[in-house]
Amino acid sequence: MQSTLFHRAAVGLTSLMISGMAVASDWTERSNENLRPGVTGVSQEVYDLHTTVLWIVTIIGLLVFGLILVSMIRHRRSKNPNPSTFHENVLLEVLWTVVPFVILIAMAVPATRVLIELDDSSKAELTVKVTGHRWKWEYEYLTYEDDNNIGVSYMSNLATPIEQINNPVLAGGLFPYGTAQDAVGSEFPEKDKNYNLEADKPLVLPSGQKVRFLITAADVIHSFWIPDLGGKKDAIPGFVNETWAIVPEGKEGTYYGQCAELCGKNHAFMPIEAEVVSQEEFKTWLAERKEEAAAAPDLTPFADLDEAMELGEQTYAGACAVCHGNNGEGGVGVAFAGSDFATNEEHLDEHIDVLINGRAAMPAFGAQLSPREIAAVVTYERNAWGNDTGDLIQPQDVQDHE
DSSP, rough: OHHHHOOOHHHHHHHHHHHHHHHHHHHHHHOSSOOOSSSSSHHHHHHHHHHOOOOOOHHHHHHHHHHHHHHHTTTTTTSSOOOOOOOHHHHHHHHHHHHHHHHHHHHHHHHHHHHHHHHHHOOSSEEEEEEEEEEEEEEEEEEEHHHHHHHHEEEOOOOHHHHHHHHHHHHTTTTTTTOOHHHHHHOOOOOOOOTTTTSSOOEEEETTOEEEEEESSSSSSSEEGGGOOOOEEOOTTOOEEEEOOOOTEEEEEEEEEOOSSSSSGGGGEEEEEEEEEHHHHHHHHHHHHHHHSSSSOOOOSSHHHHHHHHHHHHHHHHTHHHHHHHTOOOSOOOOTTHHHHHHHHHHHHHHHHHHHOOOOTBBOOOSSSSHHHHHHHHHHTTTTTTTTOOOOOOHHHHHHHO
């Protein structure tokens, strides 16, 4: 009877393992909950390593808990009231020492190989410096093929207006990803399921070429992660980490990622959008950006206060609202609505200076925004939310500021 029970348990456990492996294998290919294979060679290797280790630990777990279950049934007190009195078994002790050691080595060897490959960023055709800020990314293109002085850099922010995400009515309108224009009387762009991953200025990369990322941070620790490209690296102030990716030709498209290190209040609103294009398209895009970077800044004066306020509102929403609030009420940053700082003329020069050069936790925006954008946002902060100072700051005022 006991032999029959043991046999049935063993057969059942084996069948469960085999069927479970077949179902789970299909599940790992289809489910969005599992690690994705990605589009790069190294991301596929990471996925294969992940799947291999998953099966090893799953089989070990099933065997261990299966043996425990069988032991509980075969050696329960009602069947064996008198316990065995043996002391040791040398063979068993050697086996349960050697076998786990062999299994660990079998997992460590391919894992080490993949880790070494992830760190080998040599022979890259393109080098991009990635700097994490609260809560945005800065991309600086350093070298490409024979060009060692590209001089192209820009900030990348969440494209979806923060008001559209934070407002309960609008947030409700995001599912099924539409707008709530009728409910709030405001125009907001229609969004799909990637509304929290879209960036206003994506990271543009060429296909078929090795891209090296130099990753650091300007304030707190962030983490740069695009799952489909493989690899994840922390962005640490004062340190530079490296990783790389090659997206095969024919795999052009948009790939999303996020900051993967809890970095403060708006950590969830720090997306990465990578747009992979053909090498010809990338060269055209890069040439256009280089031309823009080499051009003199636009110092065209604002015709009136309304023109400055329109640009200022757009710039404030993208660069300032996450810290200072949608309505200037403050938060991580100081409040502007009704504050002495934003309404007293004595603080006007200081207002411009803080925006250009930063102060304490406030980052410097002199290299992030153009003189025209800085002038517009200062004008907006001094005239919105009932401040109504009438101050109109021109781009030349910012350009001349010392």
